[in-house]
Amino acid sequence: MSDTQAAQKKEEWVPAGDLQEVKDPEWLFNEAPREQIFITGSEAAREAIRRSNVDIAISYPITPQSETMQQCGYLYDEGYIKEYYRGEEEIGVMSALGGSSRAGVRSLTATSGPGLMRGMEAISSWPGARTPLVLLNMCRVINTPLAIQPDNIEISFLLNTGILHAHAENQQDFYDYSIAAFLVSEEVDVTLPAVVSVDGFFVTHARGNVKLWDEKYKIPPRDGWRSAVPAMDNENPPARISRDAPIQKSNFISYHMHASWQQEVFAAVERSAKYWRKYIGDLIEVVNPDAEEFFVTSGSAVSQAREAVRQEGEKGRNVGLIKVKTTRPWPKLELIAALKNCKRILVPEFNQAGWFHKELCSTMYGHINAEIIGGPRVYGGMTMPTEMLLEWLADTRKKAGEKI
Amino acid sequence: MSFETIRPSPGYEDILPIEYQDLIKHGQYGRDVKVTEMGKFKELIEEHPMCAGCAMTLFIRLTMIALPNPEHTINVGTAGCGRLAISQANIPFIYGNYGDTNSVASGLKRGLEIRFPNTPKDVVVMAGDGGLIDIGFQGLMHSWFRKERFTTIMLDNEVYGNTGGQESGMTMQGKVLKMAPRGKITEKIDALGLARVAGCAYIARIAPTNPARVVRTVRRAILIAREIGPTYIQAYTSCNIEYAIPTPEVMQDAFDVEKERYGFHEEMTDEAKEYITRIEKEAKQKSKA
Ligand SMILES: Cc1ncc(C[n+]2csc(CCOP(=O)(O)OP(=O)(O)O)c2C)c(N)n1
Ligand code: SF4
Numbered sequence: 192m193s194d195t196q197a198a199q200k201k202e203e204w205v206p207a208g209d210l211q212e213v214k215d216p217e218w219l220f221n222e223a224p225r226e227q228i229f230i231t232g233s234e235a236a237r238e239a240i241r242r243s244n245v246d247i248a249i250s251y252p253i254t255p256q257s258e259t260m261q262q263c264g265y266l267y268d269e270g271y272i273k274e275y276y277r278g279e280e281e282i283g284v285m286s287a288l289g290g291s292s293r294a295g296v297r298s299l300t301a302t303s304g305p306g307l308m309r310g311m312e313a314i315s316s317w318p319g320a321r322t323p324l325v326l327l328n329m330c331r332v333i334n335t336p337l338a339i340q341p342d343n344i345e346i347s348f349l350l351n352t353g354i355l356h357a358h359a360e361n362q363q364d365f366y367d368y369s370i371a372a373f374l375v376s377e378e379v380d381v382t383l384p385a386v387v388s389v390d391g392f393f394v395t396h397a398r399g400n401v402k403l404w405d406e407k408y409k410i411p412p413r414d415g416w417r418s419a420v421p422a423m424d425n426e427n428p429p430a431r432i433s434r435d436a437p438i439q440k441s442n443f444i445s446y447h448m449h450a451s452w453q454q455e456v457f458a459a460v461e462r463s464a465k466y467w468r469k470y471i472g473d474l475i476e477v478v479n480p481d482a483e484e485f486f487v488t489s490g491s492a493v494s495q496a497r498e499a500v501r502q503e504g505e506k507g508r509n510v511g512l513i514k515v516k517t518t519r520p521w522p523k524l525e526l527i528a529a530l531k532n533c534k535r536i537l538v539p540e541f542n543q544a545g546w547f548h549k550e551l552c553s554t555m556y557g558h559i560n561a562e563i564i565g566g567p568r569v570y571g572g573m574t575m576p577t578e579m580l581l582e583w584l585a586d587t588r589k590k591a592g593e594k595i
Numbered sequence: 596m597s598f599e600t601i602r603p604s605p606g607y608e609d610i611l612p613i614e615y616q617d618l619i620k621h622g623q624y625g626r627d628v629k630v631t632e633m634g635k636f637k638e639l640i641e642e643h644p645m646c647a648g649c650a651m652t653l654f655i656r657l658t659m660i661a662l663p664n665p666e667h668t669i670n671v672g673t674a675g676c677g678r679l680a681i682s683q684a685n686i687p688f689i690y691g692n693y694g695d696t697n698s699v700a701s702g703l704k705r706g707l708e709i710r711f712p713n714t715p716k717d718v719v720v721m722a723g724d725g726g727l728i729d730i731g732f733q734g735l736m737h738s739w740f741r742k743e744r745f746t747t748i749m750l751d752n753e754v755y756g757n758t759g760g761q762e763s764g765m766t767m768q769g770k771v772l773k774m775a776p777r778g779k780i781t782e783k784i785d786a787l788g789l790a791r792v793a794g795c796a797y798i799a800r801i802a803p804t805n806p807a808r809v810v811r812t813v814r815r816a817i818l819i820a821r822e823i824g825p826t827y828i829q830a831y832t833s834c835n836i837e838y839a840i841p842t843p844e845v846m847q848d849a850f851d852v853e854k855e856r857y858g859f860h861e862e863m864t865d866e867a868k869e870y871i872t873r874i875e876k877e878a879k880q881k882s883k884a
Contacts, residue, residue, distance in 0.1 A: 246709050249702065274705050279698070279737035286695035286734065287702030290671075293689060294706025312692050320691075415710055423669050423687045424707060425716065428601045428615075 198268070206270025208244065211409040216374050219410065220367070220470045225402035232394035235362040235401045236301070236327055237262035239369035240272070243325075244409045246296035247274040251284045254339045255391040256303040256329040263299070272299075281306040285313035285326075292322035292384075295415020295422030297373060299324065303391060304331035304345045311348060317384040318353030318456045321420045323376040323413070327369060328388040329395045330490075330541075332571060340572020341391040343490060346518070347546035353456040355385035355463055356519040357471070358489035362399035364471075365389050368516070370410060371470035381463045382419035383456070390491035390541055393574075419459070464520045474522035475513050477529050479504075482511030484535045484584065485561075487526070488547055489515045492539040492575060499580035510584065521550065527558045535591070536563045537583055543570040598625045598666065618685060623665050627878075630660060630806040639665055643680035648842030650849055651750050651832035654803045655680045658721065658748065661813035662686070668717040668817075669707070671700045671745075673731070675723035676756045676834075694730030696720045697738035700745050715821050718745035724765035725755045728784050732764075739793035739825045746820045747827050748813070749786065752834035760837035772837070786829055787860070796824035796867040800860040802831040802853035804846070812861065818874060819867045831857045 214223070219242075230238070236259045240248070248267065250260035267275035273296075278284035284300055291298040302310065307328055317324065330343040349356055355376060359365040365387065372385035389395060421427045467474060478500055486496035493514040503510040513529055515522060530536065538548040548565035555563065567583045569575045585595045602619055603611055617637040618624075628636050639659040645652045655677060662668050670686050672678040674693035682688045691699045700718050707716040720727075727735050727749050735747065754772055755761040762775035764784040771778050790798045797819040799812045809830075816826040833840055833848050840848045853859070863871070 247702070247706060273709050276705075276741065278701075279733050282695070283698040283701075283734050283737060286691060286698035289691060289695075290689070290699035290702030290704075291706035292702075293699075294703050294710060296706040296709050298702070298706070313695060316692055422710075423689055423703065424710065425667055425669055425687050426600065427687075 204270070206273075208271045208273070208409065211242075211271075211407055213244070213411050214408045216410050217469055219404055219408060220371070223404040223408065225404050227400050227402045229398050230362060230401055231396055231398050232329075232362045232365050232389055233258040233262065233396065235366040236369060237266065238401070238403050238406070239366045240299065241266055241406055242404070242409045243299075243370050243373050244297060244412045245272045245299050246413065247291045248272050248299045249276060249278045249284045249287050249291070250300065251278050251281055251302065251306060253303045253306040253331075255331060255341075255395045256301045256306070256327070258395065259301045259327060259329070281310035282313055285310035285317075288324050288326075289313060289317055289320055289322050292317075292324040293320065293423040295413065295418070295424055297324075297377070297413035299327070301327035301329065303329045304333040304342070307345050308333050308348070314349075314354070314384075315352045319452065321382045321418070321456075322384055323382055323418070324384045325369065325372045325376060326384065326386045328386050329391045330388055331391045338572055341393055341491075342542055342570045342572060343388065343390055343540075344542040344544055344546070344570070346388055347542070347544060349386055350519060350546065350550070353383065353453070353460060354519060355381070355383055355460060355517070357385070357387045357467070357517045358515070359387060359389040359394065360490060360493040360514060361394060362401045364516070365394060366401050366403065367471055371467060373413075374410060374470060375463050375466040377413050377417070378463070378466050379417055379419055381459050381466065383459050383463065388490065393491045460520050464517075464522070467517055467520070471516055473525065474517050474520070475515055475525045475529060478512040479509050480511065480529065482509045483533050484537070485511040485513055485530060485533050486537050486539060486580070487513040487515065487530070487551060488539050489518060490541065492541055495575045495577055496539055496580060498577045499584070502577065502581065503584070515547075518547075518550065521554060523554045526551070526555065530555065530559045530561060533559070533561045535587060536561050537567075537580070537587065538563065538565055539575060539580055539583075540566075540568045541570065541575065543568060601666070623660070623662070625666070627663070628660055630657070630810050633660070639686055640680060640684040643683050645676055645679050646836050648835050648845045649676070650803055650835070650845050651677055651752060652680050654750065654809065654830050654832045655721065657803065657806050657809040658719075658813050659684050659686070661810040661817070662717070662719070663814050663817055664715070664717055667714060668719060669703065671696050671703065671718060671720045673722045673726045674757060675726045675750070676752070677721055677723055677750045681721055694726055695734060696722045696726065696731055697743070697747060698734040701738050701741065701743045704743060704745050717817050717821055719817060720745060720747045721750060722748075723756065723763075724749055724751045724753060725763040728764040728786055736789065736793055739790060739795055739827070742794065742824045744820050744824060746813075746816045747825070748816075749827070749829045750832045751829055752832050752837075753783070754834050754837045756834040756837055760834075787827075790827040791862070794824070795827045796820070797826035797863040798861070799828045800857060801828060802849045802857050802859070804849050804853050805859075808859065815871050819863065819871060822870055823864070823867050
């Protein structure tokens with residue numbers, strides 16, 4: 192039997208997705224019984240996709256992401272995803288996703304560092320085209336010399352595009368945030384693409400405990416008729432202003448029009464906060480709220496800081512931690528409230544540029560009195576040992592003339 | 596979208612713009628229009644900001660007349676002169692990034708097939724030669740290799756018109772243009788040959804000298820793409836500005852170039868031939884009856 196024959200479906204085949212039951216997402220997130228299993232981040236992504244009622248997934252391989260979109264292939268084969276193909280490369284994939292989302296169907300892809308950069312022109316156009324879709328981003332070094340190691344510098348390129356962005360700390364977050372991302376991105380008053388990033392290898396290839404709801408349940412399908420702009424399906428009476436940014440009407444769109452279009456995109460990012468909260472709770476998690484020293488960060492750096500905070504606690508020192516779950520929307524007000532009484536903040540990061548530190552400084556300026564220290568930072572694939580965080584804490588205390 | 600979706604509810608006709616009313620009463624929806632009827636029906640596109648006398652606009656206008664099912668058509672375009680007119684049509688128009696047309700159309704077409712399994716939605720890509728053969732080459736070729744079921748129309752003016760006259764892959768060898776100060780070094784790319792190798796179901800080369808033939812060619816390409824596989828039309832649509840063709844001579848240039856090197860050419864797979872012969876016969880019988 193040839194490979195093709197082996198892969199062919201018998202007539203009586205029923206797609207596995209058809210046997211799943213659609214459930215209310217809030218019930219699924221907040222009440223449905225969950226079973227805990229020990230899986231990798233890529234497997235957590237697969238389980239999230241299985242339950243996300245995805246219409247089309249378009250893939251292209253890149254380490255450390257490949258595993259996830261391969262798994263999507265199997266999910267398609269089983270009938271959890273309706274359409275699937277390997278695209279020509281990332282700019283083609285990201286463009287095609289813009290096309291499928293405009294058709295009004297739930298669309299998914301995943302990539303890593305260089306793939307994200309290659310697809311960037313298309314990716315940065317998704318928000319303006321108001322295309323709800325989900326991109327899973329397994330972070331990886333982007334710069335020469337070539338490396339496949341974890342490093343999340345690529346997130347900095349997404350921050351000012353108008354894309355929703357959540358940064359998962361661990362396998363559990365990756366599962367929850369990915370499903371939530373579809374729901375949030377398709378809300379009428381949002382209608383924006385969403386990226387869920389996770390630090391490559393540390394999460395994608397390592398195992399962790401993940402609590403999942405039963406695979407017989409899935410979230411409701413995307414409703415192509417519910418959207419801030421009509422789908423490109425030719426089901427609406429013709430209008431002189433097409434849904435794509437009216438820039439197409441001439442080479443020189445009115446700058447007022449373009450400006451207001453951009454304002455609306457960024458306002459929609461803010462409006463998404465209330466929907467994220469429905470599924471993933473507060474946009475920040477605060478540990479030891481009354482501490483005077485805080486670690487504030489996102490992604491895998493949170494796990495490392497968590498351990499440092501625990502060890503400090505054992506020594507009787509109260510150090511705080513804030514995990515930022517979504518960097519777009521950026522939870523500015525929550526952060527100001529949580530940090531207003533603290534005196535020192537350390538921002539550990541897995542990248543050289545310190546995008547998180549810059550973000551925090553620029554939004555906290557004038558609102559809090561704490562010193563905001565950029566570091567420690569590791570990059571190019573380095574790990575961040577807890578000792579490093581503890582040393583930084585000790586150093587900053589020493590510099591301030593405090594007890595270590 | 597059925598005609599009923601477009602038709603205003605009774606009592607509301609008068610408050611709609613006159614153009615909209617004309618579209619309902621005298622438009623192309625729900626019937627096949629002929630080129631000979633031009634001027635007697637409301638066309639899908641009537642105004643545009645392109646240069647006076649531009650041959651591309653004539654071709655685009657004819658393409659709109661040719662659409663076999665405008666109520667279920669989505670046009671996909673990109674940066675370049677053509678979109679300035681295509682976007683004015685009463686057909687949803689996706690204006691993506693430069694060169695992304697065939698990737699966008701692949702996702703769009705597959706998405707529409709998921710959402711409307713029982714309603715064929717025609718996707719038509721119309722883009723410049725630079726947009727397809729240079730920056731969009733990879734997406735173009737792969738959409739053909741994947742046998743994506745939509746039509747690609749190259750508006751081949753043999754130059755980057757919209758950015759002011761640089762050479763493209765479709766420019767003739769030796770032609771002096773911007774960015775080719777000593778004349779274009781390489782040959783005009785054989786896009787028709789590439790379409791053949793990639794397995795397009797229907798391929799045509801055409802100049803806008805015979806409007807009825809343009810309409811028939813576009814209609815065939817769209818119908819074959821709907822049922823069988825990718826189709827490709829390469830249309831000579833001169834750029835009178837960058838090639839300094841005086842406006843009154845644009846059509847003469849089209850006739851000359853057609854005669855010299857751009858003669859009408861049509862080829863299709865056996866499957867496409869069998870299909871189009873059958874449906875054209877059926878249509879003829881229906882119109883006689
Ligand atoms: C990524 C990117 N690169 C370059 C451009 C600039 N650009 C816009 S239109 C155009 C030329 C269009 O030429 P062609 O596709 O042949 O269409 P024409 O204008 O001749 O109809 C170029 C180079 C762009 N918009 N985007
Ligand atoms: S620049 Fe050339 S192709 Fe573009 S509108 Fe003018 S004449 Fe037509």
